[in-house]
Amino acid sequence: xxxxxxxxxxxxxxxxxxxELFNPFLKAICVAALLAIATSSLTVFIQKKLKSRIVASxxxxxxLTSLFFIPLIYCIFxxxxxxxxxxxxxxxxxxxxxxxxxxxxxxxLPFLKTxxxxxxxxIDVGKTVENIFSxxxxxxxxxxxxxxxxxxxxxxxxxxxxxxxxxATFIQNxxxxxNEDSVILFNESSxxxxxxxxxxxxxxxxxxxLFGFFLTFFGYDGLLFGVLYGFGSLIxxxxxVIMWLxxxxxxxxxxxxxxxxxxxxxxxVVISIIADTFIKPMIxxxxxxxxxxxxxxxxxxxxxxxxxxxxxxxxxxxxIIGPAMVTFFIxxxxxxxxxxxxxKENVSYD
Numbered sequence: 338x339x340x341x342x343x344x345x346x347x348x349x350x351x352x353x354x355x356x357e358l359f360n361p362f363l364k365a366i367c368v369a370a371l372l373a374i375a376t377s378s379l380t381v382f383i384q385k386k387l388k389s390r391i392v393a394s395x396x397x398x399x400x401l402t403s404l405f406f407i408p409l410i411y412c413i414f415x416x417x418x419x420x421x422x423x424x425x426x427x428x429x430x431x432x433x434x435x436x437x438x439x440x441x442x443x444x445x446l447p448f449l450k451t452x453x454x455x456x457x458x459x460i461d462v463g464k465t466v467e468n469i470f471s472x473x474x475x476x477x478x479x480x481x482x483x484x485x486x487x488x489x490x491x492x493x494x495x496x497x498x499x500x501x502x503x504x505a506t507f508i509q510n511x512x513x514x515x516n517e518d519s520v521i522l523f524n525e526s527s528x529x530x531x532x533x534x535x536x537x538x539x540x541x542x543x544x545x546x547l548f549g550f551f552l553t554f555f556g557y558d559g560l561l562f563g564v565l566y567g568f569g570s571l572i573x574x575x576x577x578v579i580m581w582l583x584x585x586x587x588x589x590x591x592x593x594x595x596x597x598x599x600x601x602x603x604x605x606v607v608i609s610i611i612a613d614t615f616i617k618p619m620i621x622x623x624x625x626x627x628x629x630x631x632x633x634x635x636x637x638x639x640x641x642x643x644x645x646x647x648x649x650x651x652x653x654x655x656x657i658i659g660p661a662m663v664t665f666f667i668x669x670x671x672x673x674x675x676x677x678x679x680x681k682e683n684v685s686y687d
Contacts, residue, residue: 362493365486368654369493371661372401373501374523375530380498394499398491404538406487408564413483415561514672522668529664530657533640536621537656541567543620544612548580551603555596557584570613571648571656577609639663 359366373380376397384393497504509519549563562580569580581604588597640660647659 362489364651364654365489366493368657369490370497371530371657372490372494372534373497374527374661375534375657376401376498377501377527378531380501391499394495397498398495401494402491404542406491408567409487410484412561412564412568415558518672518675522665522672525668526661526664529640530661532621532625533644533660534657535624536617537571539620539624540613540617541570543616544570544577544608547608547612548577548604551607552584552600555588555600571644577604577613580604581608 356363380393380397383396384390387393387396505523509516509523512519514522545563545565545567548566549559549561551559552562553559562584566577566580570577581600585597585601585604588594588600640663643659643663644656645659647655647657647662649655651658
């Protein structure tokens with residue numbers, strides 16, 4: 338047996354045991370590595386300005402914590418505080434009011450009467466309230482685990498960012514392909530991840546600010562609802578509706594029909610149409626043209642579906658993992674085609 342084959346066999350066995358060993362941290366490691374890849378260009382820019390890799394890595398970790406993780410933690414504690422203070426009977430009466438409002442609405446809209454009546458007849462308010470409080474208990478029970486995941490992601494992110502050059506060089510030298518091909522493979526993945534991450538963050542902050550700032554005029558907690566809308570906007574198509582529709586129904590059931598109409602019109606026209614339909618593609622295009630070193634050629638529709646698939650398969654972190662997997666797969670297929678064509682040419686020549 339050749340020494341190379343023996344070492345490959347040993348490596349495969351050890352990879353299996355390494356996966357088993359670090360299994361509880363695999364998702365955190367993957368997310369941290371992908372975030373480090375996506376922010377590598379900004380890290381290099383900061384490093385050139387400050388002449389220190391460790392300072393640049395520290396700044397990137399603080400930025401990631403401030404923009405991404407602190408809002409998540411704020412939402413968790415806000416919901417925990419809400420479920421501790423809310424009165425169950427008050428919530429039941431509010432939901433009953435919403436149900437009656439929808440039933441009365443169906444009489445004004447004959448073409449929707451059957452559908453709305455079917456929906457409201459299946460709603461058990463008591464069971465709904467019980468489910469809401471069970472969600473609150475679930476959040477409280479699992480918030481500690483989620484916090485640990487966040488801390489682990491930040492720790493891994495810091496070290497991946499700090500030693501990214503050494504890790505990338507080691508992996509490139511390890512791969513049995515040409516060095517320039519491995520650079521293309523990693524650069525394409527990095528560019529797509531950069532576009533996805535930056536566009537997600539900028540869009541979430543922008544749309545969250547538009548929604549939260551507007552709701553402050555109606556007496557709501559603008560910071561909380563802005564953060565919630567920002568994260569809700571990450572869910573394609575229905576993300577924004579999940580946030581503004583319950584508020585509109587709540588306002589309408591409390592006799593504030595004017596407020597409900599204003600909030601609905603603002604959310605649909607200003608955020609869903611203007612911000613999401615027109616401004617968001619401009620943000621993605623600007624990031625793709627100006628921020629990344631080489632504009633990505635991956636179709637935006639494919640990026641969209643990879644985010645949807647990632648969210649449905651891996652949960653919240655799927656919006657990062659999904660596009661990375663699709664990009665890496667496509668880049669690998671391009672390289673495979675290149676090597677296949679080279680092999681065919683050599684065979685024909687022989």
